[in-house]
Amino acid sequence: MADHDFPVIDLSPFSTTPGAGDAKKKEEVIRRIRGACSASGLFLIVNHGIPMAALSDTLAAACEYFDRPAEEKLKWVPPPADAASAIPTGYVNRAAVELARNNSEMFVIAPTGSASNVYPTEPPRFREKMERTFGNFQRTAKLIMTLLNDALGLPPDLLHQYNDNKQCDRMIGHHYFKATADTKKMIGSYPHKDANLFTLLLRDDVGGLEFLRNGQWIPVSPVPHSLVVNVGDFLQVLSNNEFNSVAHRVVSLSEKDRYSCAFGCQIDRDKWIEPLAELTSWIKMAPKFKGFYPGEFLHLVIASYKPSLDPNDTFALIDVVNHYALPPWTTPN
Numbered sequence: 128m129a130d131h132d133f134p135v136i137d138l139s140p141f142s143t144t145p146g147a148g149d150a151k152k153k154e155e156v157i158r159r160i161r162g163a164c165s166a167s168g169l170f171l172i173v174n175h176g177i178p179m180a181a182l183s184d185t186l187a188a189a190c191e192y193f194d195r196p197a198e199e200k201l202k203w204v205p206p207p208a209d210a211a212s213a214i215p216t217g218y219v220n221r222a223a224v225e226l227a228r229n230n231s232e233m234f235v236i237a238p239t240g241s242a243s244n245v246y247p248t249e250p251p252r253f254r255e256k257m258e259r260t261f262g263n264f265q266r267t268a269k270l271i272m273t274l275l276n277d278a279l280g281l282p283p284d285l286l287h288q289y290n291d292n293k294q295c296d297r298m299i300g301h302h303y304f305k306a307t308a309d310t311k312k313m314i315g316s317y318p319h320k321d322a323n324l325f326t327l328l329l330r331d332d333v334g335g336l337e338f339l340r341n342g343q344w345i346p347v348s349p350v351p352h353s354l355v356v357n358v359g360d361f362l363q364v365l366s367n368n369e370f371n372s373v374a375h376r377v378v379s380l381s382e383k384d385r386y387s388c389a390f391g392c393q394i395d396r397d398k399w400i401e402p403l404a405e406l407t408s409w410i411k412m413a414p415k416f417k418g419f420y421p422g423e424f425l426h427l428v429i430a431s432y433k434p435s436l437d438p439n440d441t442f443a444l445i446d447v448v449n450h451y452a453l454p455p456w457t458t459p460n
């Protein structure tokens with residue numbers, strides 16, 4: 128595993144099994160999370176509480192869905208998200224169309240009752256499987272939120288209190304990249320940063336995920352039963368740049384089909400996002416970003432979306448966070 132350029136963090140000290148972890152082990156986990164979030168903005172977790180069988184079931188269900196003939200899948204396409212949804216339907220459609228051109232498919236789902244309830248109801252028992260997947264991700268996301276809170280040195284539970292509306296978590300997407308005999312790299316997911324607090328990502332063992340560091344794409348090789356956690360734009364802003372939202376992409380270079388499933392920890396669309404006062408006023412750190420609402424941010428993401436199929440074209444990616452960056456700042460006395 129020498130090629131890992133990111134930490135693989137064992138969360139067993141936080142398992143609910145009695146006596147699982149002593150305070151020292153827990154502190155070490157938090158210290159490593161802090162290091163990872165401020166460096167690359169990405170880390171892997173193992174012993175995260177989702178049973179291995181549940182991880183395989185999720186990927187198997189996605190495989191079952193994508194395997195169906197196109198005309199069947201089209202019939203199952205969920206109704207458009209409502210107009211008031213934080214993520215306009217156009218975004219989803221556009222991404223789907225562009226990915227389809229590139230031999231990939233995706234669909235986006237969200238839980239029952241959320242602003243955009245878009246679970247496909249077919250194939251049989253699919254919805255049930257997705258709801259179970261959602262519940263599993265949600266429990267692990269809750270733990271991650273607590274750990275990120277502590278890694279930022281915030282008062283206990285502050286991020287949970289700030290982001291108190293659980294209706295806005297969403298399963299960002301199930302992705303499917305078809306096998307290709309072509310040995311040249313093809314883009315599966317365009318370079319992007321996630322416009323959320325953080326993402327939990329389940330991947331199969333095919334590989335292809337890469338993140339950007341110092342202008343170089345670094346592969347995130349698969350680690351069995353792990354989940355990827357990557358910091359999103361909103362956490363970068365709330366943390367006043369202490370944590371880094373990571374640019375990433377997926378290249379398909381495998382003769383095997385690839386499946387992945389991303390769970391986004393979102394923010395309520397009515398929530399004002401700006402560097403947390405606990406970080407700025409308490410420790411007298413000047414805010415590095417001006418505030419915004421998530422909906423406005425997402426519209427900018429869409430407006431600046433510039434997909435490129437060329438894996439050498441590093442940018443295609445427009446960093447919307449920069450739009451909100453305040454001019455060079457000085458630390459107040």
Ligand SMILES: O=C(O)CCC(=O)C(=O)O
Binds near residue numbers: 377
């Ligand atoms: O499929 C992957 O590995 C990454 C997917 C992703 O970046 C996303 O859904 O935001």
Ligand SMILES: [Fe+2]
Binds near residue numbers: 319320321326375
């Ligand atoms: Fe992503």
